[in-house]
Amino acid sequence: MTLVLGIETSCDETAAAVVEDGRRILSNVVASQIELHRRYGGVFPEVASRQHVLAIIPVVEKAMKEAEASWEEIDAIAVTYGPGLAGSLLVGVNAAKGLAFGFGLPFIGVNHIEAHLYTNWLISEEIAFPLICLVVSGGHTELILMKDHGVYERLGGTLDDAAGEAFDKVGRLLGMEYPGGPAIERAAKYGDPNSFDLPRAWLKGTYNFSFSGLKTAVLRTFRKQRTCSKIRQTLIANLAASFQAAVVDVLVEKTKKAAEEHGARMILLAGGVAANRVLDSEMRSRAKVPVLCPPPHLCTDNATGVAVVGFFSLKSGRISGWDLDVIPNLKLT
Secondary structure (H helix, E strand, O other): OOEEEEEEOOOOEEEEEEEEOOOEEEEEEEEEOHHHHHOOOOOOHHHHHHHHHHHHHHHHHHHHHHHOOOHHHOOEEEEEEEOOOHHHHHHHHHHHHHHHHHHOOOEEEEEHHHHHHHHHHHOOOOOOOOEEEEEEOOOOEEEEEEEEOOEEEEEEEEOOOOHHHHHHHHHHHOOOOOOHHHHHHHHHOOOOOOOOOOOOOOOOOOOOEOOHHHHHHHHHHHHHOOOOHHHHHHHHHHHHHHHHHHHHHHHHHHHHHHHHHOOOOEEEEEOHHHHOHHHHHHHHHHOOOOEEOOOHHHHOOOOHHHHHHHHHHHHHOOOOOOOOOOOOOOOOO
């Protein structure tokens, strides 16, 4: 039995988790800062890093207590070192280094995107390579070909806003609370996705994405409409549904095409936007290969995937040195 403690502080969630053998979650603790940042309509980096300082030790202690694990039973400590906010990452990395050094444990740096992908190993033992991975979150929208553990090829990504960032901005435009993704999904349930013919940036010949034009189209459409209360409520629902449909359409079609072109045996979804049930449903109905997607509580930032990557890294002998530094723009290679 191998126990790995994972620590995640890449943005505004302070998280720690203990995972057994890369498969079984013994604890998963997340201290959310959503209410703190809601007043700003997005994450305020300096506030986030200060809050991590306050929360990191209590969160780790709670994760250890819920796992009913002693430090003598922990085999390694894994931590996100990028990509993310520099100040936030520093808190997690330095806390992990201190704990690993103090208890004489291996220290493993983990890519945040990789951690999102590996949450899928917590829900299935039958994952077959090669895989097409769609990572969609507030900071990332990337298509990745995964040939084996730790072997990646980036096929494409967003040229402007990430999908989650576009959801947040459109949600703010429509007067919704932060974060915009869940708010738009709730409103879209009462709207008609075909009510507005919003643009899709197909960027033919590439696996790249662009959502800035779509965001502008929503703004222009919203400004043209009447604003009486009853019509406004219907307008917001219809715009939310049409916007969501436009984003999902492009994400699904490009992922499906990539899977077919590269002979993928499965498609993995990961990241906060993967919690969107319309995206999950459309991907499953239109893809020609099995689709895996973690449950919503594992899609958003947490430390379980960090611990899973730590487990596979430990097995392969990939241990980080004490000189590991944070890399806010870290790529998945």
